Amino acid sequence: MLLVRVDMIRGRSPENTRAIADAVQQSLIDVLKIPERDRFQIIALDAGLGFERTTSGAVIVHIFTQHGSTTRDKQRPYRTLAQRLAAAGVDGKDLFVSSFENGPEDWSFADGRAQYVEGDLAVPGH
């Protein structure tokens, strides 16, 4: 299970915002084989982003997931994100990705249950 947060600067069209969100989701399906319906995204349109290298195009993707991935596991989604976001009009220079990890006990996906530790779901990769 993954939670993704995408920060962009206010001003994009709804269609482009949606295309970017779809490209992010499809990248994770391609690479990490998450189920298509596991779509947990926060799309935030911020006041501004202090990116020196761009004026308004920056897209910052935070991937929140469980520990246990190898370095190679992490590199693949970066590349796929760049490719799929290019098709949504995002220049590679504007794409910033950062991953943060925690444990199986740190997630509750619904109903206040800790699905991984209460046995409702198998921990991925175990």
Next chain:
Amino acid sequence: MLLVRVDMIRGRSPENTRAIADAVQQSLIDVLKIPERDRFQIIALDAGLGFERTTSGAVIVHIFTQHGSTTRDKQRPYRTLAQRLAAAGVDGKDLFVSSFENGPEDWSFADGRAQYVEGDLAVPGH
């Protein structure tokens, strides 16, 4: 000390937004025994959330806290959040909680001081 971030989709009434924020705070007081005045919440109303299972009701709660909690310590706030948020009109299916931990040296609550390591405050649980 806890920092909580609540992401919701834009469009809720101010009253409902406030009821949700209050329910989150009360859950943490109930379960984690934080002092009533330690209320550090970010309430973000986002452009949209790519939740497949809902259209507009999703509430994502991030709990940022220090390491040292057991798995059982973490499960209890999830359950209490679900109960208290139900009273604020949030369906359990729309509640997503995730916890992230760091250390005592990673917090400054005021005035640029690192209160736990400079001796202003005792580290919780120690």
Next chain:
Amino acid sequence: MLLVRVDMIRGRSPENTRAIADAVQQSLIDVLKIPERDRFQIIALDAGLGFERTTSGAVIVHIFTQHGSTTRDKQRPYRTLAQRLAAAGVDGKDLFVSSFENGPEDWSFADGRAQYVEGDLAVPGH
């Protein structure tokens, strides 16, 4: 490389928002010696912040960086942030800072490459 997220309550003037963003960036240049052009900031103006000790002035700074810093390394930016933000009109009581760390393999700064592990950039401090 650092990513900074600054959450403030909606309602500040663009000039003051900019002064705060600049003060944060300058603090990190002063203390952590990051290159001037490495400015990666998310500036979020939120619906509200449940801070008991203030009504509208709260500024929450999240510093996302790589592990390897000492406790002393972390204390210095807190103090400098408080000093520089005071000059931008932010009361020390309203400043909340929290740091989160991950590894060199957790960052892609452009083009879908993991610059630290693919050899494009040296890992800071190594």
